[in-house]
Every structure is written in C-alpha cells, then in structure tokens.
Amino acid sequence: PTPFNATVMANPQLKNYIMQLYLGSPPALVWLIIDTSYFITFTQCGPCIGDGCTYEPFWDYIATGQNHLISCQTQRCFNIYESQCDNRFDYYCAAPQVTIDGTQTVNYLSFDTITFSPNISFSSSYFGCIFPFFTPPNVYGKAYGVVSLCNNPNSLLSQIGVTKFSYCLQNMNSDSSSLIYFGESANILFSEFSTPLYSNTPSGQYNSYYLVTILSLDIPPVGRIPFPGATSSTQGNINIQPSTYLTYLPSEMVTQIVNAFTTPNRYSRANSVETNQGYSLCFNISSTNGAFIVPTIAANFVGGSLILNQQNTFVEVEAGVMCMTIVSASGNISTPGNVIWGNALQTNFYIQYDVGDNVLRIQPDP
Template structure:
C-alpha cells in the first residue's frame, strides 16, 4: 500500500538502551527476517521498492493537494519491504505490530468485531478485554480536531483514512494505554479499525503514525515524555540490528553534526519539510530554481530558522529520492559527465540511469546542500545493484510521478544518524557507520 513504511535498504536505527532493554530491527532481505518471502531474490525488493516509492509519493502528493478521503526504544521489524513496530495496546497489554509510518498521523489497529478486514497472521485486538479502552463521543473536542474524524453511529467518533492505492481503514476513535518497550503511556488516541481493506500485509495489524500533526501523531501525543525528539540511522548491511529512539537519547550533536531548519506547514502538518538550496555533483554546483528567501536572524536550538517554505520532504518511508524535474535534468547530466563509463539500459525499464557493475564504478561526490547543512550522500545508497551486474541511480525525477512533489528518501540518508527535534525545529545529520550500531 502507498503509505507503508517501505524501505528496501537496511534500516539501522540509532542504538539506545531504555531501562536496560534494547530491541532489534531486522533487514528486509536478511535470512533472520521472519516476514521475508522465501522465493524473493536478493534483488526483488529493490524493484518492489521502486514501485512502492512511486505509489507512496503519489499518495503524499494527493495529501498535500488537499485530497483526503520518559525516553524509550521499541522493536521495528520489516514486512514485505516495509517495517513494522512492536507495541502493546490496552490493559492488560495486548501485543501487536503496526507499520511505522512518518507519512501518517493516526495510529490504528484492526479491532474485533471486524466486519470487513484484511487477513492478519497476528491475533486481533478486542477492545472488550481492555479495562482502559474508551471511545470518543461525537461532541468531544477530539472529534473535531482532525479532518479524518466525523460522527459515526451510536454517538461514537469515527475515523476514515484512504491511502494512495485506495487501501482504507474505518473505525472508532478511541483512547487506551499504549506500551512501547517497557514504558506505558495512558490515554493515547488511536483508531480501532472495524472495516479495513486493500493491500495491507498479513504480518501486521495497522499503522503507527509518526508524522508531524500536532494532535493525532504519536510524536505529538507523547511530546511531554519525548520532547518532540526521535532519531534513526540507516545502513545497507542486511545483518545489522537496528533501533528507533525517542526523547533525550535521540539528541544528535558533536563533531561533524550539521543542522538545518525543519519547516512545518500548518496546512500540511503531517510532513517534515527541508529547504534544499543546491546539489553538487563532483565539482559542479546545481542550483534549485524554486525561489529561496533569505534566512532570518531568529534562532532556535542554535540554528537560524528559515523564512522560506520548504521545497523537499524528508521521508524515511520513501526509498528513492525524487527531485524537481528541472533540477533532475541537469543533475542526471552532471552524473553522466562525472562517471567515466557508458550507461546501460535497465532491461525492465524501471531506472533511468544504470551502469554495468562488472568494473569498479567511480561514483562522484554528491552533496545535498540544505540551508545550513551540507550532506554528502553515501555512494552505497546513491547507486544500488538492482540485478546481477547492474547498478542504478536511486535519485529520479518527480516527473515519473506525474506530480510536483520532491522527496528526500531513505537511500539518500544512508550512514547518517538523522535526528528530528520538533521543539527546536531542526533536523540534524551526523555521519556514522550505521551497520555497527
């Protein structure tokens, strides 16, 4: 489905220990991945990730254009190329899994009775078994807090979300105790889904919303405990173990750490925007043609805040990076000029720029220049082997979407600790060997 946390690469989150407990994440192509399809080749998931990235980017584009139909760590496991996070809901805690999604705000899980649901291999949450479960009435302030909420039957507030591939979920808006790792949070808002369908995987039960909305997102709801801070670290090592961290342990600083303003748009509160000023390929500088205003003198978290509208979304749920069409044309040309090899065609016609990997491909230095932060992209994430003997560029044009959205995807974040601080309104990048966390 379009809003899944779809990543083909190793996703090694910032290592953290919470009350003496650390929980692992498994690479989608690792033999230890319990959800890996046995027939999947080692290249199959990158092809699927390309298709999923297009679907997800299309979904984000629809959202942007108004088309809406204490610190802790927790396990995140992959599911069919996406990653799911283990958590518990209710009292006593009922363990389940949800797709971790920075492009969604509402956390929801399938609930009994389920009148129209997708098959799931996990037990389904029964709200009748939880002593702390409570539905929200139609006249509550909660019910009027989101465009996804409306009044349902029996005076119960109802949510409805439709994703880019027309997968959807409908159910009751409720509150219950949410347990992440060994930390319990009372009165967390979530959706109890009774009608859910589409392309959801059978190895999960719903979505964990990690977007930037100030009401429904887990990040917003747990703000008092985590202070709007979370961090992750991405690796290409299939055998890496990984974690996601929130709160004080998610602070990213020190040598080589660079920060850029995190730009929030009230009308698009879910998404995390950055301002991309230019890209350097080798020694050639390519300027983004979209208007860029001057940076104001106001500071938050020791970073000057931008008086600009962000022009690119940073989204760990999208595998590829999508550049504005005009920038991509000059970018691909510069990459071709910088690589002393002859391009070859992708036999499946998926990727626009590929090379034979039989030789030692000389990948140029590619630097994304955000406001106040120069981020050199890892060659391991910029060119990826998509089949035997063929490596392809993972940065493509937004024109392939038929959309006007630019996205900085997770392959461009390889081997950086990426820390979000919603209070200081910054995103910080720090180089790291994420396979060793």
Template sequence: MANILCFNLCLFALNMLLYLTTFEAYNPGFSVQLIRKNSSYSPFSISNHFHKHKHRHLPFSRVPKKPLASGPFTRVISNNGDFLMKLSLGSPPVEIYGLIDTGSDLVWTQCIPCNNCYKQKNPMFEPQRSGTYSSIPCDSEECNLVPGQTCSPQKLCGYSYGYADSSVTQGVLSRETTTFSSTNGDSTVVEGIVFGCGHKNTGTFNENDMGIIGLGGGPLSLVSQVGAKYGGRRFSQCLVPFHTDPNSSGTISFGEASDVSGEGVVTTPLVSAEGQTLYLVTLKGISVGDKFVPFDCSNEISKGNIMIDSGTPATYLPQEVYDQL
C-alpha cells in the same frame, strides 16, 4: 507538487533532529529500536516479501549521545524501504508492528472484525480481549481532530483516513494503553493513547504491515501524544543503510532522550508552513563529487522545498533538477 522533494535518508544518510519546543512536563523520554525485517530480532525474518509504497516517506537523526539507563525501548525493523516500529497495545499487551510515517499523524492498526482488509501475517488486535480499550464518542475533542469523522448509531467516532497512494483506513477512533519495553528490562506503560481501530483497510500494504504509526506534527501523532509526558514534542531518528549487517538496528528517541549533540553533528532548520503538519526543510542543492548541482539556477530557492517522509522509500525530484543531476 513540483517543489516538494521526498528524501530517502537510507540512501543519502541525511541526519536531522526534530525539535518542537512545547514543554509541558518533565520526563527524560524514551528510545525505540529500529531493526530489519530479515534480522534475527524480527518476527518476519523467515519471509522476504517486497512491496512498494508511494505515499509515506523517510525520517531523520542520530543515536542520542547518552542513551538513558531506564527509558522505554521498542524495536523498529527495516521493511524493504519502509521501517516497522514495535509497540504493544492493550491489557494484556499485544505486539503491533506499524509502518513509521513522518508524513501522517494517525496511529492505527487492523482490528477484529476486519472483513474488508488486507492480508496480515500476525494476529489482528481484538478490542474485546483488552481490559483497557475504550471507543471515543462523537462529541469528543479527539473526534473533531480526525479526518472523515462520522457518528455511529452508538454515538461512537468513526473515521476515514486516506493517503497519497490511495491507501485508506476506516474504523473507530479509540483509546488504549500502550506498552514499550525498556532499556533496563522493565516495561514502560503510557495510558490513553488515541489510535484508529481499523475495520476496513485497503491499499499498498503487505502482510508484515499491521498498521501505521503516524509521527507527523499534528495533535493525533504519537510524537504529540507522548510529548506532554516525555520532555516536549520532539524526537530524533537514526536509520541504518540496507547493505549493512541485517542484525544492525536504528532507534527512534522521544523527549529529552532525543538530544543529538557533540562533535560532527550538523543540523538544518525546519520550515513552518501554515496549516501544515509536515516536516519541511530547504534544499539548496546536491553535490556529486566536487560538482555542486543547485536546486534552482536562478538562486531563488523556495523555503521548505523538501519534505521529509519516512513512509516513502523513493526519492522524488522535479524533472529539471533530476536532469541536471
């Protein structure tokens, strides 16, 4: 993938707005807060474990110019290069901190029983304790959308979902009520979110990771699932650099709450690729001081030569571009 670049927005402060313009129903949208792992707001503030992910990458955007007075609101915390987003699953709600990943679609968390799983600090989600949990059958439309689907003897939809760093989650595709805290102090409930209840999960995870929140462009991503209720499939993301106050935070906003406009705002178009749900843009070059380093000296710039992925902390460049830089 010599032409694909993965940009860490925390390092480059790259701010972009994602717009997917399918509107199905009016709703002003909601915002989710991003907070650091060592913040006093974080449940993981006591420990400071490091981990290195090589698959997922980094997101984009800015705080909405007018935060909604009553939109759903959830914290997201810095996790040594990745970011964790808090949401609650089930009835009664159970807090889940998942890695936000614009490079994949599936939303999943570790579920009991989980005999072959990575170590997790917080309690795992127990489907049997939720009054709103349901497994998705094999013959459902949703089951046809998930990779590696299998059918259990109980006719339930099994899945196997892999990542570029060889991490894998396997489990049962399920449906659950998701609860977001709100900017006005109330709770906002979104029913029927499809997610993976992972019973076998391996890879480069640490004990703070409770799963992954897929924010890609596919139909199973959180962006797509909430899009019909909150002003279309669009979102914006504001991240904070690591050297700032650990109690500072960023946000993810969905629907109309994701609008980023006003003085100083710049945008770049997304590039569509057939069969792809990734977020691609075109990189023409990189400026170092007053020196411009072109991506391609022949001026034959390929459209969509950079991928934005919030699950990969590092920035990757083709060797020839790296050497010039």
C-alpha cells in the same frame, strides 16, 4: 517524560522502517511504520471483515473485550475528525478513510495504553483503529499501520509530550535492529551541521510535513545543480520522510543528475528496468564482475552539506542492475509532500528532529 527508545527494523518488502510498540492492557506487540507526516497513529484492530481478506492482524482488539472506540458525540471526536458518525458501528467516531494499497478502509478513533517498555507507558493515548474490508497479502510486510511522529496535536509525538526524536537507519537489507530515541536520549553529541526545521500543514489537509531547505547538489564533473528558486531564506522545500524509500526532486535537477552519472559512460543503461520499474537511471553492471563506482553527491542545505555515497544513491534492484534512488517529483514542487528526501538517502546518518527548537541535526555514522 523520562527519555526512552524503541526497536526499529528494516521492512524491505515495502522499503520502509517499522517500530516496535505495545498496545492495550495487557500489552500486545505491534510493529508500525515510522511516519513523519500522517496526523495520527493507526493500526488494524480486528480481523478483515470483507471478501478477499488475506491478512490477519497481530492484535484482535475487539476480541480482548476492551472496546475503547470513541463515540462520535464526544468533543475529542469533533476536535480530531470533525464529528463524523458511522451508524454501521454504533455511531463510533469515524476518521478520514485510510487508503491501503489503493483500497480505502474505515478508520475509527480509539484510546488505550501505549507501551514502549515495561517502565514507559502512556495511558489514554488516542489512535486510529482500522477494520479493513480488503487486505492484499502482507500489505505492510511486518507492519499493518503507522506510528505518527509529525508535528500535529493528534500525533503520538504530541500526545506523549516529546519534542525530540532521533534515529540512525540501518541498510534496508540488514537483519540487524536499530533504535529510535525520544526525549533527551535523542540528543546528538557532535552534529556535523544543523538546519532549520519547518512544520507545514497544508490548507484542507490533516497531515503535517517536516520540511528543510536544500539549496543545491554538487556532483563531479557536472558541478553544482541548484534547486529551482531556493535561497537561504526559503522556509523549507523538501519533506524529510523515513517511510518513503526514494528521493523525489524537481525533474530539471534529476535530468542534470542523470547527466552527471552518465557523462563518464562507464556502464551501459538498463533502459527496460528504468521503464518497467519507474527509475530515472539504471546501469547494467553484469559484465563488470561486480565493480561499480559513481561519484559522491554533496547535498547542500541551509547550514551545511551532507556527503552521500553510492550506498545511498544506488541500489541493486536485480542481479547485475544498479538503479539510482533519486527520481523526478510529480505535481507542483512547491506543494508540501511532493518533494521528498527519502530513507535511502538517510541511511547511516544520525538524524535528530528537534521540534521544540525547530532544528534538524545530522551526524554521519562513524
């Protein structure tokens, strides 16, 4: 298809990034979270239908009279959702349930036109429709749903026939927009380095993960902190994910990172913030008149290194308190999705996913 782009805004309420799309005919604006692991795009298609509803959608799909929900007897339903029927809604095709803020809701398969711009639209695109029974206040901030950009046959990326996309995420507290590019417009002219990109769909799961291989971190004065078991032949050990804010690394690495940042002993620890908010390291800088300096991190991947400054590695979580955006991963570190390179460490880098050539290219924003 013709190269195209879409507008991206930071969503600081949930610390992710949202992308502008239009659904239906006539097109209605929706903002969806950019996600590179969920297997299909989904959005709220109608009003909340249970008790405790506090959030209404931008788009009331049922009210349009364009009921394009898919019967569970169709081949498409069988291919995507293993032919699950829901007799509460005329035996429509029901997907695995979506968990929203700890509450599960039904997800139905639908199809309609998805539009990026007046000249770029894709008819008969499939996506999930959720009709929640409960919605906490502003559960997705400006967005209610996700746009799927993973390497899965049912993702939006696959449906529109695109094998490249790229973005340069603005700071989370920025009011400015940025763009996400698709097709040949996603090319990065002078990438600092490229690294192999792997796609992994774990057995028994629908979701698919983009993985790259990180070998180590270099932080003065500690020096090199290796990723456990990583070699140049490792086929991916960290999931690159724009919808997750923090970076999750093996606990033994995080312990050494904390030691590196606390060895100079310039700032006092904000232990209560660490405990209450789940960070691995926080500093109280209220007595420094705003001065805060920590070493840069060199993240060493197969193919090259990326320099991360303190705008990537620390965030002010409350007045006078800076916390590290790297925390310990839970569960088995070899399980895809447990070790994550979050969006805080991606900010202000041009990042291109070339799914066709299985390469991730990175260029710092000049």
